[in-house]
Amino acid sequence: MKKYFQSTVYVIFVIVTFLALAKSFMVYENPFNIYENPLVWIALIGFVLVVVLKEMVNVIAINKAKELQNEKDGVVPEAENLWLKKLLQSWTKSKDIDSEEEIILDHNYDGIRELDNTLPPWWVYMFYASIVFAVVYLVRFEVLDGDNQIVEYEKEVAQARMEINKYKSTATDLITAENVTLLTEEKDLKRGKAVFNLNCASCHIADGGGSIGPNLTDEFWILGGGIKNVFTTISNGGRDGKGMIAWNKTLKGDDIAKVASYVISLQGTTPANPKAPQGEKWVEKEN
Structure with a gap:
């Protein structure tokens, strides 16, 4: 009974919210303007959240039912997140605990021994990338005499001023100290x-x-x-x-x-x- 009640409430909520949103889209001139119509965004976000949460609950319930059925049937499922473990393995080149004997070094310090792990590929790639970046940076700013931060800033400011002046010269409704007039109405x-x-x-x-x-x-x-x-x-x-x-x-x-x-x-x-x-x-x- 409780399940049917929840489903009924969910269906009613989806229908009512959908109709309200559709009505607002037809009535408001700018329905997605958050400053003019914040309620539209609240309703839209609430609608999406409810639908997503409902689907998440359904997925969790289905997976839980499968686990219970597998446990009942004596089926041992495969390890979860196997793809993630493989990805981490490929990006770290780390050895399993069972294989650490292959890379253990001979010397030890008070019983503490080292593993001869290879450098993780992600670290090696970043190291090579930093070398390439350093070469490009050196050529760009030291050999070719590229613009430094101060010059770039001054250029951006000059460009912004040109755009502002252009806007002021074309904007008919812009009131400044140069064009302001005394209002008497x-x-x-x-x-x-x-x-x-x-x-x-x-x-x-x-x-x-x-x-x-x-x-x-x-x-x-x-x-x-x-x-x-x-x-x-x-x-x-x-x-x-x-x-x-x-x-x-x-x-x-x-x-x-x-x-x-x-x-x-x-x-x-x-x-x-x-x-x-x-x-x-x-x-x-x-x-």
Whole structure:
């Protein structure tokens, strides 16, 4: 009875999980995206594990039944893992205990005697391979003057910079300090305020009056005012060793532009407890 119950539960689980996965594949646009649909991966892994474990249990049960039947019939099975023993023998060239008398050396030390075993083939092959590698390495870097690690690193960095510059020149949605513009639409400033309250208000106060960080409502700026300077300060952080951290690893360029625009919009407002001015008075240059 218990066996039939387990089989029934297994069949129901397989059917239900399979149908759920099939439905998710048809409904979700990117069903295999682990960040968007982690439940799909959990269900898929669980499904595979259950099926594999079930088959393993079946194989173990069949082998156990064969062993019991062989024991009942008086059949002596062949040694297990015979192929593995042969493989180890071919890769070590070791002698069986019964054959050790053939390779035992004459001398002994206080009754301790040595065996004249041959070197394992895997060790010999690796030794020869190291010689070949050493010759190739010597010719490549000493005779032909190949690039060392420093030169290779510099080339990789230069190539990466070229690819980054190429991407920046073609990416229309990439916001940097060079192309950022002041945003004035209500939805952009609303988003900027939300990001500001979440990440910046702890140091600048929600109304921008300043606490640990400087006052953002006056005309004085430590690292320069204007949308480009404010964007750069938020993105790259404040002065070395003190000041604000860099947010370019946390916030997207689009959000940094909106926060910078919201900070600019705080100019001229009246905070509850404004901090004394810091830095120099900023005057926007006319283009």
